[in-house]
Amino acid sequence: KYQLSDRVNAIQPSPTLAVSQKAAELLLAGHDVIGLGVGEPDFDTPDFVKEAAKAAIDAGQTKYTAVDGIIELKQAVINKFKRDNNLDYSLPEILISSGGKHSIFNLLSAWLNPGDEVVIPAPYWVSYPDMVKLVGGEPVIIEAGIDQRYKITAAQLDAAITPKTRLLFLNSPSNPTGTAYSKAELSELADVLRKHPQVLIASDDMYEHILWTEESFYNLAMVAPDLHDRIMLLSGVSKAYAMTGWRIGYAAGPKPLIAAMKKIQSQSTSNAASISQHAALAALEGDQSCIRTMVNAFKERHDYLVDALNQIPGMKCIPGDGTFYTFANIEGLMAAKDCSTDIALCELMLNNAKVALVPGTAFGAPGHCRFSFATDLATLKEAVRRITDFAS
Numbered sequence: 054k055y056q057l058s059d060r061v062n063a064i065q066p067s068p069t070l071a072v073s074q075k076a077a078e079l080l081l082a083g084h085d086v087i088g089l090g091v092g093e094p095d096f097d098t099p100d101f102v103k104e105a106a107k108a109a110i111d112a113g114q115t116k117y118t119a120v121d122g123i124i125e126l127k128q129a130v131i132n133k134f135k136r137d138n139n140l141d142y143s144l145p146e147i148l149i150s151s152g153g154k155h156s157i158f159n160l161l162s163a164w165l166n167p168g169d170e171v172v173i174p175a176p177y178w179v180s181y182p183d184m185v186k187l188v189g190g191e192p193v194i195i196e197a198g199i200d201q202r203y204k205i206t207a208a209q210l211d212a213a214i215t216p217k218t219r220l221l222f223l224n225s226p227s228n229p230t231g232t233a234y235s236k237a238e239l240s241e242l243a244d245v246l247r248k249h250p251q252v253l254i255a256s257d258d259m260y261e262h263i264l265w266t267e268e269s270f271y272n273l274a275m276v277a278p279d280l281h282d283r284i285m286l287l288s289g290v291s292k293a294y295a296m297t298g299w300r301i302g303y304a305a306g307p308k309p310l311i312a313a314m315k316k317i318q319s320q321s322t323s324n325a326a327s328i329s330q331h332a333a334l335a336a337l338e339g340d341q342s343c344i345r346t347m348v349n350a351f352k353e354r355h356d357y358l359v360d361a362l363n364q365i366p367g368m369k370c371i372p373g374d375g376t377f378y379t380f381a382n383i384e385g386l387m388a389a390k391d392c393s394t395d396i397a398l399c400e401l402m403l404n405n406a407k408v409a410l411v412p413g414t415a416f417g418a419p420g421h422c423r424f425s426f427a428t429d430l431a432t433l434k435e436a437v438r439r440i441t442d443f444a445s
């Protein structure tokens with residue numbers, strides 16, 4: 054009866070949300086489920102950010118704003134890039150959108166034609182391939198396994214690029230693996246990209262601040278200034294400031310592309326919520342020590358969890374560089390439990406151990422599952438106890 058569009062039929066609903074939903078159903082039915090599927094910090098949004106939002110409401114900042122965001126916030130984003138990354142941007146090179154996901158969607162809509170190829174390193178953030186398909190593009194997946202710390206090599210990138218390639222996604226530190234590209238690794242990728250001028254690079258820096266490596270954060274724009282006009286930096290306040298619900302993301306890149314993305318936004322969502330923009334302004338310009346507090350907690354949990362999971366027979370994971378995820382290889386456990394897929398094993402773990410995880414297949418990496426440690430240490434310990442019981 055309802056003849057849906059080919060566009061929507063080409064995609065799947067976000068699988069991370071599907072797991073949370075299943076876990077929520079079990080919870081509702083009275084089961085004591087531990088949800089380690091979520092992709093958001095368990096911390097509350099900092100008080101000074103909330104206060105800024107309340108003040109914005111009281112001051113009547115409750116109307117439409119400029120489509121591309123209030124000037125103060127765009128300037129704060131420019132300041133952020135100068136302060137954290139020593140990168141220079143001007144106002145027409147910045148677009149404020151309704152979350153990082155929206156920034157990415159604007160970019161894909163503005164840049165891709167049907168049939169254009171987009172190179173996506175796997176394990177990837179679940180939404181990239183489906184968002185590409187939604188605008189008619191063709192995802193081209195490069196697989197990077199545990200032995201290469203889930204990061205692609207320059208040779209792999211070179212082999213994946215064709216004359217039809219128009220975009221490359223880079224996400225470092227990575228959701229779901231937690232690993233980050235070093236400055237040297239990015240330089241090697243830049244060498245390949247110099248040979249292929251038709252390729253734009255989408256650098257998803259959403260987890261920039263949730264990093265504990267000795268080397269500080271680098272993205273491609275910092276490492277290869279000569280590629281500046283081919284790079285779109287994508288980020289937002291969701292993860293660093295525990296602001297997932299506020300829906301503010303931003304993009305920084307070439308003026309004509311930002312203008313095109315703004316045009317799309319002007320005919321779809323218009324400006325991001327005015328109150329959230331004022332909150333994001335406070336977050337970016339305020340005391341940044343709130344980030345350190347969260348990162349310290351994430352690091353402590355990471356150290357515990359990676360060590361604990363490696364003691365469970367049939368599970369293997371490598372220490373990450375940042376984020377609040379660890380990606381475990383579960384092929385041994387799948388074999389022991391007679392599960393032919395990671396999805397089947399995750400379902401079994403949800404039903405038997407009452408722990409909700411996201412299967413690796415969702416990230417283009419079968420044989421794995423993602424643990425989110427955006428939850429307190431006591432809960433993580435209980436989850437490990439349950440999975441250990443389940444495994445033995």
Ligand code: PLP
Pocket residue numbers: 092151152153154155178224228257259289290291297300301302
């Ligand atoms: N990029 C990555 C790698 C993410 O993990 C996420 C959120 O899960 C996003 C972008 C989107 O963030 P937002 O909630 O701001 O849309």
